[in-house]
Amino acid sequence: MQTTVETAEQLGLTADEFERIKSVMGRTPNFTELSMYSVMWSEHCSYKNSIVWLKTLPRDGDRLLVKAGEENAGLVDIGDGYACVFKIESHNHPSAIEPFQGAATGVGGIHRDIFTMGARPVAALNSLRFGNINDKKTQHLLKGVVHGISHYGNCFGVPTVGGEVYFENCYSTNPLVNAMSVGIVKVGQTVSATSYGVGNPVFIVGSATGKDGIGGASFASADITEESAQDLPAVQVGDPFQEKKLLEACLEVIPTGAIVGMQDMGAAGITCSTSEMSAKGEHGMDIQLEKVPTRQENMKGWEMLLSESQERMLIVVEKGREKEVLDIFEKWDLHCVQIGEVTDSPNLKFYMDGELEAEVPTESMVLGGGAPQYHRAYVEPAYFEKFKSFDIHSIADVKDAKTTAEKLIQLPNIASKRWVYNQYDSMVGTANASTNAPSDASIVLVKGTKKALALTTDCNSRYVFANPQIGGQIAVAEAARNIVCSGGEPVAITNCLNFGNPYDPEVYYQFVYAIKGMGEACHKFGTPVTGGNVSFYNQSPDGPVYPTPTIGMLGVLDDMSTRTTLNFKNEGDLIYIVGRSYNDIGSSEYVHKLLNIEYSPAPHFHIEEEYQLQQAISKAIKAGLVESAHDVSEGGLFTTLLESAMVNKIGFDVKTNSHFRKDAYLFGEAQSRVVVSINPANKEKFEALLHGLVDASDHSVRYEQIGTVKGANIVVDGENWGATASWKEKYDTALEKHFKQ
Numbered sequence: 001m002q003t004t005v006e007t008a009e010q011l012g013l014t015a016d017e018f019e020r021i022k023s024v025m026g027r028t029p030n031f032t033e034l035s036m037y038s039v040m041w042s043e044h045c046s047y048k049n050s051i052v053w054l055k056t057l058p059r060d061g062d063r064l065l066v067k068a069g070e071e072n073a074g075l076v077d078i079g080d081g082y083a084c085v086f087k088i089e090s091h092n093h094p095s096a097i098e099p100f101q102g103a104a105t106g107v108g109g110i111h112r113d114i115f116t117m118g119a120r121p122v123a124a125l126n127s128l129r130f131g132n133i134n135d136k137k138t139q140h141l142l143k144g145v146v147h148g149i150s151h152y153g154n155c156f157g158v159p160t161v162g163g164e165v166y167f168e169n170c171y172s173t174n175p176l177v178n179a180m181s182v183g184i185v186k187v188g189q190t191v192s193a194t195s196y197g198v199g200n201p202v203f204i205v206g207s208a209t210g211k212d213g214i215g216g217a218s219f220a221s222a223d224i225t226e227e228s229a230q231d232l233p234a235v236q237v238g239d240p241f242q243e244k245k246l247l248e249a250c251l252e253v254i255p256t257g258a259i260v261g262m263q264d265m266g267a268a269g270i271t272c273s274t275s276e277m278s279a280k281g282e283h284g285m286d287i288q289l290e291k292v293p294t295r296q297e298n299m300k301g302w303e304m305l306l307s308e309s310q311e312r313m314l315i316v317v318e319k320g321r322e323k324e325v326l327d328i329f330e331k332w333d334l335h336c337v338q339i340g341e342v343t344d345s346p347n348l349k350f351y352m353d354g355e356l357e358a359e360v361p362t363e364s365m366v367l368g369g370g371a372p373q374y375h376r377a378y379v380e381p382a383y384f385e386k387f388k389s390f391d392i393h394s395i396a397d398v399k400d401a402k403t404t405a406e407k408l409i410q411l412p413n414i415a416s417k418r419w420v421y422n423q424y425d426s427m428v429g430t431a432n433a434s435t436n437a438p439s440d441a442s443i444v445l446v447k448g449t450k451k452a453l454a455l456t457t458d459c460n461s462r463y464v465f466a467n468p469q470i471g472g473q474i475a476v477a478e479a480a481r482n483i484v485c486s487g488g489e490p491v492a493i494t495n496c497l498n499f500g501n502p503y504d505p506e507v508y509y510q511f512v513y514a515i516k517g518m519g520e521a522c523h524k525f526g527t528p529v530t531g532g533n534v535s536f537y538n539q540s541p542d543g544p545v546y547p548t549p550t551i552g553m554l555g556v557l558d559d560m561s562t563r564t565t566l567n568f569k570n571e572g573d574l575i576y577i578v579g580r581s582y583n584d585i586g587s588s589e590y591v592h593k594l595l596n597i598e599y600s601p602a603p604h605f606h607i608e609e610e611y612q613l614q615q616a617i618s619k620a621i622k623a624g625l626v627e628s629a630h631d632v633s634e635g636g637l638f639t640t641l642l643e644s645a646m647v648n649k650i651g652f653d654v655k656t657n658s659h660f661r662k663d664a665y666l667f668g669e670a671q672s673r674v675v676v677s678i679n680p681a682n683k684e685k686f687e688a689l690l691h692g693l694v695d696a697s698d699h700s701v702r703y704e705q706i707g708t709v710k711g712a713n714i715v716v717d718g719e720n721w722g723a724t725a726s727w728k729e730k731y732d733t734a735l736e737k738h739f740k741q
Helices: 004-011 015-025 033-039 092-097 099-115 136-156 226-235 242-254 269-281 301-306 322-333 402-410 462-468 469-483 504-527 589-594 607-622 636-646 662-667 678-689 723-736
Strands: 074-079 082-090 120-130 160-167 176-186 200-205 259-264 284-288 312-317 335-343 347-352 355-361 440-444 452-458 489-498 529-535 546-559 574-578 630-631 652-654 674-678 703-709 711-718 719-723
Touching: 004 015, 004 033, 015 033, 015 440, 015 504, 033 269, 033 301, 033 355, 033 723, 074 529, 074 546, 082 099, 082 452, 082 546, 092 099, 092 136, 092 176, 099 120, 099 136, 099 176, 099 242, 099 259, 120 136, 120 242, 120 440, 120 452, 120 546, 136 160, 136 711, 160 452, 176 335, 176 452, 176 469, 176 489, 176 546, 176 589, 200 242, 200 259, 200 322, 200 347, 242 259, 242 312, 242 322, 259 269, 269 301, 269 335, 269 347, 301 347, 301 355, 312 322, 322 335, 402 589, 402 636, 402 662, 402 719, 452 469, 462 469, 462 504, 469 489, 469 504, 469 546, 469 607, 469 662, 489 504, 504 546, 504 607, 529 636, 574 607, 574 678, 589 662, 607 674, 607 678, 630 636, 636 652, 636 662, 636 723, 674 678, 711 723, 719 723
Parallel strands: 082 489, 082 529, 120 160, 284 347, 489 529, 652 711
Antiparallel strands: 074 082, 082 176, 120 176, 200 312, 200 335, 259 312, 284 335, 347 355, 440 452, 452 546, 489 546, 574 674, 574 703, 630 674, 652 703, 711 719
């Protein structure tokens, strides 16, 4: 079929890109070839509108064993001969159309990124965003997504150990479903996504290829509209039991040494895996498409090449060792079929029944090769003007703090998410140490060592909306703070950058400045970026979602003895707030949801102040002086105190500081604050340690004793607010009540 610029545009390419493809090939591509470029040059695969800024992020660190983008996921040395493989990715558009399968295959795909490198997945996390919880559509999407995540993860046998769920109107049509997987592998026992060795056979293994997911990468690179439901074939279908067999087969075949390289088939399927492996090995391949096992009869070549059917891998095997590999996959009752071989050509050639279906230069298909890279225009969003009119002095201080607190802790963004996490199996595999001893980050044991991983996903997108650069810094800082409060050392991040249409200059401004903020924070906290995912086009006809650069951070506890939980422990323990208080209520849940103020500035944050705080908390924990530590985040100081008290249904007696507004002190979300409890016997040592960190600078650590752990009731400024148990009941059941209306 002769292609034209109209064909290219129908496939999501621009007229300029069509001309570029013709120039690269030296001729006009046929339909199959153009279809391949349409997925490989889509935003989802090529990062064409983001790569120039992604390159500015810090990508080097002492613990990194591969640089960002070199492999399917980040690879970090955690000591004792072990490494951690981890990554976060989005499955937003599929989840908007078919929430169960969209979320399920998002989980399956990210786990494959981990075990294709030879690591066994040990933990999953997620970060979810939905619209107004009272909307029936939101409830449908939430139920489907949670069911999809739980079904795939529980059947696959990897515990979901942490995550976050937010509700904001802007996510009504376009929810965000970000899934993270974390695996463990011994150093030196990984396998690369590469191909080399002329004549080495190429195998497709795992499930048969069907028509599900065709064009999925292109689908993920366009806005959601009312017609998007017609794109259901672009949503993949997952089978966790098949993936479990594939996991075990892959982890059994790698130690044989017969594998040259392995790549999972995610976005763009056979097209992507053959292109990326060949480009990395600087070789070509000849592929016979008629040999690909299929689920439907008479599939066309382009359908096979673009299918995103799940639970498949492409592997290159050392010639002469095919039987070892075939025997293992036969044992696990999985397809293992040779479909081609490595060549010394710079091109990929795809044949169907002896006829040449497509021939493309390998390098031209991939990120960093021939795929385009764009510098998009950006301008400061006009809505920034609305923030300038915010004046805290025009808002009366809270009159009834108790009633306000009761409303606050029942807001969907703050209340318990147990309706969600109770559907996840958090204990399968027995590595999760957080289930009965909660901490700010999830703690996962590294079996055979004294070590543990500290894992978290974090982003408050309203902060990023208010100030993309500061919000980007806060996302990284809060992740690091959660790990420090759990007794760990922040090590590295993966990110999932969810934004609207990059051709909108205001959206692109949000993206650019969020990247700048993230990069600044990663430099400060020594957490290089190992890789991740960019998801643009997250918007509906009503406009874009909040800019949401989700951070997945890995921390390490070299010894579990430093592990610190968030719950108050003992009657009489002293409660301190470490960090500076401010008259600040900007972008808080209190202002946004209870006062209904849409535009208020990002909360107070200064990166040096945050750094000093984290250093202080880390030193206090390592000195054995801290009974509990919990950072102040959504809901402010009162929510932090309540969450620390509820675990053991223990009470506390605290006093507010009259130098600050009561609403700001109790409900403001100024950053860089941590609530700790200590044994009274350690009071002098604790204060001496912190006092030694205080200097005359504007950002050195401050601390304040605000009360004691006491009884079973909550007492604020001498007023008895009732039993902690009754507050816990309200907090625990608030989200569930929305589903019973």
